[in-house]
Amino acid sequence: xxxxxxxxxxxxxxxxxxxxxxxxxxxxxxxxxxxxxxxxxxxxxxxxxxxxxxxxxxxxxxxxxxxxxxxxxxxxxxxxxxxxxxxxxxxxxxxxx
Amino acid sequence: xxxxxxxxxxxxxxxxxxxxxxxxxxxxxxxxxxxxxxxxxxxxxxxxxxxxxxxxxxxxxxxxxxxxxxxxxxxxxxxxxxxxxxxxxxxxxxxxxxxxxxxxxxxxxxxxxxxxxxxxxxxxxxxxxxxxxxxxxxxxxxxxxxxxxxxxxxxxxxxxxxxxxxxxxxxxxxxxxxxxxxxxxxxxxxxxxxxxxxxxxxxxxxxxxxxxxxxxxxx
Numbered sequence: 001x002x003x004x005x006x007x008x009x010x011x012x013x014x015x016x017x018x019x020x021x022x023x024x025x026x027x028x029x030x031x032x033x034x035x036x037x038x039x040x041x042x043x044x045x046x047x048x049x050x051x052x053x054x055x056x057x058x059x060x061x062x063x064x065x066x067x068x069x070x071x072x073x074x075x076x077x078x079x080x081x082x083x084x085x086x087x088x089x090x091x092x093x094x095x096x097x
Numbered sequence: 098x099x100x101x102x103x104x105x106x107x108x109x110x111x112x113x114x115x116x117x118x119x120x121x122x123x124x125x126x127x128x129x130x131x132x133x134x135x136x137x138x139x140x141x142x143x144x145x146x147x148x149x150x151x152x153x154x155x156x157x158x159x160x161x162x163x164x165x166x167x168x169x170x171x172x173x174x175x176x177x178x179x180x181x182x183x184x185x186x187x188x189x190x191x192x193x194x195x196x197x198x199x200x201x202x203x204x205x206x207x208x209x210x211x212x213x214x215x216x217x218x219x220x221x222x223x224x225x226x227x228x229x230x231x232x233x234x235x236x237x238x239x240x241x242x243x244x245x246x247x248x249x250x251x252x253x254x255x256x257x258x259x260x261x262x263x264x265x266x267x268x269x270x271x272x273x274x275x276x277x278x279x280x281x282x283x284x285x286x287x288x289x290x291x292x293x294x295x296x297x298x299x300x301x302x303x304x305x306x307x308x309x310x311x312x313x314x315x316x
Contacts, residue, residue, distance in 0.1 A: 001139040002146070010150050017153040028157035032164075033279030034098055037256060037272040046103035047197055056197040058153065069153070072196060076149050079191050084142025091138055 001084060014073040018066040021058065098167065098248075098255055098280070099192065099207055102200030106264040113258065114205030120213055121186065124179040137180055140305065144172055145187040152188070156286065164283040169211050170219020170247035171291045174240055175298050175305055178220045185212030206258050210251045219247030219291070236299055237292045244291025245284040252280025 002010075038045065047056065054061050055075070060068035105113070128137060148168035155163040168188075172181035189207050192198040199207045226239030256276030260269025298305055 002143050006143055006147070010147060013147075013150045013154065017150065020154040020156060024157040025155045025163055028163060032098070033252065033276055033283070034100065034255065036279065037259060037275040038104065040271045040275065041259070041268045043259070044103050045101050047101050047200070050102060051197060052201075053195055053197050055195055058196050058198070073150055073153050076153075076191055076195060077146050079195060080146045080149055080187060081142060083187060083191075084138060084145070088138045088142075091134060095135070 001088065002081065010077060014070055014077065017073050018069040022065045022069050098211060098252060099189075099199030100203040100210075100255055100259065102202050104200075104259050104262070105203050105206055106262040107202075109258055109262050110202045110205065112205075113203075113209050117205040117208045117213065121182065121208075124182050127179040128183065132177070132180060137176075140176060141180055141184050141187070144168075144176060144181075144184045148172065148184065149188045149191065152192075164286060166290050167211055167215060167248055167251070167287060168291075169215030169251070170223070170240070170244040170287070171294055173216040173220035173247075174223045174243060174291070174295045177306075178216050181216045181220070182208075182212045185216060206255070210255050210258075214254050215247040215251035218250045219243035222246050223295075233296055233300055237296045240295035241288040241292035243288075245281075245288030248284040248287040249277060249281045252284075253277040 037043075055072055058069050058072035058076075059065060060071045063071065128134065148166075148171075151166045151168060153165070155165045157163045169181065169185050172184045175181075176184065186208050189199060189204065189212060193201060193204050193207070220243065223239040223243035226242055227235040229235075230238055253273060253276055256273040257269060259276075260267075260272035262268070
């Protein structure tokens, strides 16, 4: 499903991601336009009150943010790949009938 | 641009879910009819995985903000809009469920903004430009403008949804200009990445677009 070239590119991007997503983001203070609009409207982000996952904000419990971010990248990549394989398997099974 | 829980009232959450589900059902039928599904599924998966990882690269902007690539327009230009919507749906679903990036109640709105509006605006602008400007110049210009406009209109749509939420009356006068102007600025980077990657993929790997059998051609 995924070629060697594609896999190498994705691994490289995952390896680089903590630099951008954690280190540099902390340096400037992560602040998306949506956060700006939310602040101006006094909207309440209730993410931390109602949370269903230990991996909130691409962190892994017990690991430093930089490492956790990269692990979260690997996890997300593998989950998407797994879903793709599952859909492909169901499709192949159905078309063989 | 991922709207978290608590930003939209229940009416907007239900409305955006309804529109998104109806569209995804229609898009599923179009994918089955128009695409070589056995090739489309692996391509959708690889694109989704690549976009998920690309979205993790937050580019800091001096002044205290940051941006990341969204990828809806790029997917639409290369794979066609119906399959691209499923690429974005897969990315947004995993982000919401596993990493709480975007809410559950607002997943419909997030798919509407990034998986439908961004995808279709980007795709239609790309098609319009390439109709009048040929060759690789047309691909580059169309993809740039498509990427830029897709993210700008999607940002404006998110601002509209938040601003029109009855919980925050008159908020649209704040949320729409903030979201539209920031995304118009940040969209330049989205447009540039979309242009370079689309041009590379469409000129070096034209076989990617052959996933579309009939009807809507990606290029």
